């Protein structure tokens with residue numbers, strides 16, 4: 001099996017996000033960069049498939065030079081090789097432009113199944129995997145919590161409101177991973193050593209014939225609106241008194257119950 | 258020239274989903290500013306009768322594709338149908354729901370139409386004749402204003418955020434052929450496993466009573482279930498509770514769980530870690546019950562109770578019973 005996993009480097013979930021004074025973007029200084037948590041589920045599933053069925057795993061990422069660290073993390077987890085698409089033309093890419101670059105790179109290699117994360121936790125756009133599938137003309141199943149592969153048949157489970165849907169399709173296809181699919185492994189020390197020698201192919205937008213121009217543009221970033229300070233309920237200091245006061249406020253002030 | 262504000266209406270099991278009315282009402286508001294029409298796309302089998310209901314919320318025209326291949330929902334059948342009717346009619350704006358189905362459908366449609374989209378928006382407006390969409394980014398740590406330069410300008414709207422407004426319009430049915438070849442569809446639904454009947458999903462609830470590690474174990478949730486039943490609320494959970502196996506994954510709220518926007522979120526025994534806040538900070542009202550006065554959840558809560566939740570929650574249930582009596 002030729003397995004591809006797309007990974008994006010994003011700020012750590014703990015990171016404080018500060019908007020630049022002119023609203024043109026976020027301050028990147030001081031941010032700790034990590035692999036998108038949903039991509040960890042994708043990489044883990046790719047590795048499990050390889051271990052079961054044989055083959056190899058190729059990691060593909062679009063990002064600046066620092067994204068190499070995330071590609072190496074995936075190699076340290078056990079993937080064989082990587083492709084890093086690093087071009088300033090892509091630094092402001094939207095989901096469509098990113099998917100175009102990924103599609104162009106993936107078209108150049110054999111693939112039986114492609115993993116993406118359900119969404120990247122920086123732009124939170126939840127689009128790239130689906131657009132990638134459209135551009136490659138292959139089926140997709142998104143938000144997958146369980147995956148079974150039998151020959152070319154693929155069965156993937158995805159939760160919807162109040163139910164789980166089991167979707168049957170065939171490979172090649174794109175699967176977008178979400179929490180519940182597996183428990184991502186950590187890179188081992190020998191894995192980290194080995195990863196340093198694994199091949200990573202560097203690509204530019206021109207190599208792939210893509211422009212990187214965004215169709216959806218973020219014209220302004222702003223900090224979240226301030227919330228008025230809350231009330232700490234003291235009442236008569238007994239749990240019952242506080243509960244009564246809370247119920248009253250929810251009913252009469254907030255009018256939500 | 259691209260004209261018209263369109264929505265993709267969502268239906269399941271023979272009924273329109275509430276979010277469809279949120280979409281219709283929002284589209285109406287935008288269309289009125291533009292002096293334009295609102296149209297809805299409605300796909301499924303035997304769905305024509307639902308069109309009139311969309312009219313009630315401001316939809317002038319409903320493009321209906323009635324085809325057995327559209328039921329139950331699959332991405333490839335629905336994305337093909339929506340893309341076809343959109344290409345034929347060239348609307349200026351296309352709004353979808355950021356529901357489980359909409360989040361799956363929307364990016365496929367984006368791919369087919371080669372356009373741009375703003376996902377999971379909490380505000381949309383018209384500026385200079387164009388759609389400007391406002392959406393939380395970086396898990397709500399900042400907001401972005403998005404403009405799409407290509408047509409249709411697409412946005413998916415976060416459920417429960419946009420107000421439903423009645424505004425009777427014709428809701429005239431225009432049938433269209435989805436052009437599907439059932440044999441050529443690449444995915445099909447093998448099985449639908451329904452959760453317990455009557456269970457309200459956290460992503461659709463008006464009120465969520467949520468519990469974290471402070472619930473001490475799966476049994477602890479009994480008091481939350483009781484309060485939730487009284488309020489018609491869903492029960493949510495922190496990741497700590499889900500990872501401990503106390504609650505199912507589908508209840509998890511947060512960065513690696515569901516993003517929710519209820520009218521009221523009651524956090525019980527949840528510290529308020531940044532990844533949890535990522536999932537619930539757009540709730541209209543937040544109440545927190547925690548015995549630690551320093552818990553970060555209090556910085557976000559509108560109402561805070563510092564005390565033992567095992568005493569406060571049952572007392573709250575009694576109080577609510579009295580109020581609702």
Ligand SMILES: Cc1cc2nc3c(=O)[nH]c(=O)nc-3n(C[C@H](O)[C@H](O)[C@H](O)COP(=O)(O)OP(=O)(O)OC[C@H]3O[C@@H](n4cnc5c(N)ncnc54)[C@H](O)[C@@H]3O)c2cc1C
Pocket residue numbers: 013037468469470471472494495496497498509510511512513514515525526527528529530531532533536546547548549552564565566567
């Ligand atoms: C990549 C990543 C993704 C994550 N995604 C999510 C996510 O989606 N959702 C999520 O929730 N977390 C997520 N987390 C985990 C998050 O960091 C926290 O660990 C988690 O939210 C803590 O859950 P908690 O508040 O239930 O537990 P704790 O932080 O342990 O808090 C328990 C609270 O209960 C209170 N308490 C205890 N007993 C009582 C009592 N008797 N009465 C009243 N109060 C009591 C305590 O004072 C404490 O504040 C993620 C973490 C990472 C690294």
Ligand SMILES: Nc1ncnc2c1ncn2[C@@H]1O[C@H](COP(=O)(O)O)[C@@H](O)[C@H]1O
Pocket residue numbers: 006007008009036038039042060061062063095098102115116117118119120121123124125126127128129
């Ligand atoms: N720059 C990128 N490089 C590689 N993969 C990406 C990139 N952006 C998005 N993806 C993949 O697409 C998924 C969804 O991203 P998004 O649509 O941006 O939320 C991510 O989890 C990744 O698997």
